[in-house]
Amino acid sequence: METTTCPALAVQGLQVRAGARTLLHGIDASWPARGLFALVGANGAGKSTLLQALIGLRPAHAGEVRLLGRPLAGWKPRALAQAIGYLPQQTHSHWDLTVDELLQLALAPPSAALIEACELGPLRQRRLHTLSGGEAARAALARAIAHRPPLLLADEPAAHLDLPHQHQLMRLLRACAADAAVLVVLHDLHLAARYCDEVTLLAEGRVMAAGHPDEVLRSASLSQAYGSAVVRCDLGRQRFFTAED
Numbered sequence: 500m501e502t503t504t505c506p507a508l509a510v511q512g513l514q515v516r517a518g519a520r521t522l523l524h525g526i527d528a529s530w531p532a533r534g535l536f537a538l539v540g541a542n543g544a545g546k547s548t549l550l551q552a553l554i555g556l557r558p559a560h561a562g563e564v565r566l567l568g569r570p571l572a573g574w575k576p577r578a579l580a581q582a583i584g585y586l587p588q589q590t591h592s593h594w595d596l597t598v599d600e601l602l603q604l605a606l607a608p609p610s611a612a613l614i615e616a617c618e619l620g621p622l623r624q625r626r627l628h629t630l631s632g633g634e635a636a637r638a639a640l641a642r643a644i645a646h647r648p649p650l651l652l653a654d655e656p657a658a659h660l661d662l663p664h665q666h667q668l669m670r671l672l673r674a675c676a677a678d679a680a681v682l683v684v685l686h687d688l689h690l691a692a693r694y695c696d697e698v699t700l701l702a703e704g705r706v707m708a709a710g711h712p713d714e715v716l717r718s719a720s721l722s723q724a725y726g727s728a729v730v731r732c733d734l735g736r737q738r739f740f741t742a743e744d
């Protein structure tokens with residue numbers, strides 16, 4: 500496989516439209532085969548659209564997407580499903596399955612270690628509609644990564660999690676990133692700075708900055724991207740962010 504020499508995920512000149520509106524304006528970006536990579540930016544910047552376009556859930560109107568060195572159009576659906584783990588922003592199930600039944604839909608049986616890492620043991624017989632948002636998010640994550648895909652794309656996986664579970668999630672994603680490219684949409688810039696190898700900052704459907712978190716997550720570029728003053732506070736090795744009044 501070309502995974503060691505090519506980027507695992509790459510887009511060139513990627514343009515996505517919805518009707519007359521252009522959502523992504525010719526994005527050039529790539530991510531290597533291993534590592535944890537954040538996609539950040541204001542609401543509506545195009546983060547979900549980019550994730551969806553990367554795996555073919557949104558058609559590209561121009562440009563190219565390559566996964567593991569191969570153009571997206573050249574992938575057979577089964578091989579694509581095996582290569583990708585995708586955790587969408589909304590993980591509602593149409594059927595009121597139990598957690599165990601949901602996990603049976605995974606492409607491989609989740610390991611005992613994964614069940615434990617996601618704290619799903621006591622929840623296995625529970626129906627999805629009875630779970631809290633955070634519990635449901637952990638079940639959805641276990642399903643998405645059970646087959647250990649080389650590419651994992653997760654859209655705001657920390658959104659429903661309490662503080663300790665957010666950090667537990669990021670450690671789990673870091674563990675996945677030891678042998679996969681993990682691209683994750685985050686609104687919490689502290690999590691991006693603390694756990695991610697690289698950050699891509701999107702603004703109005705364009706890449707405003709990409710690279711090491713310390714370089715990308717600067718007050719000036721964040722304020723420009725979010726359209727309001729963002730202040731970064733460095734406390735030792737940790738970076739915290741807040742919005743100015």
Ligand SMILES: Nc1ncnc2c1ncn2[C@@H]1O[C@H](COP(=O)(O)OP(=O)(O)OP(=O)(O)O)[C@@H](O)[C@H]1O
Nearest residue numbers: 517518520522540541542543544545546547548549
């Ligand atoms: N089908 C559509 N028709 C028209 N506009 C759309 C469509 N889908 C998305 N958009 C618009 O495209 C822009 C980017 O949406 P996207 O969901 O990618 O943003 P996002 O960065 O993920 O935002 P958020 O942080 O709020 O989840 C938004 O302004 C959204 O309203």
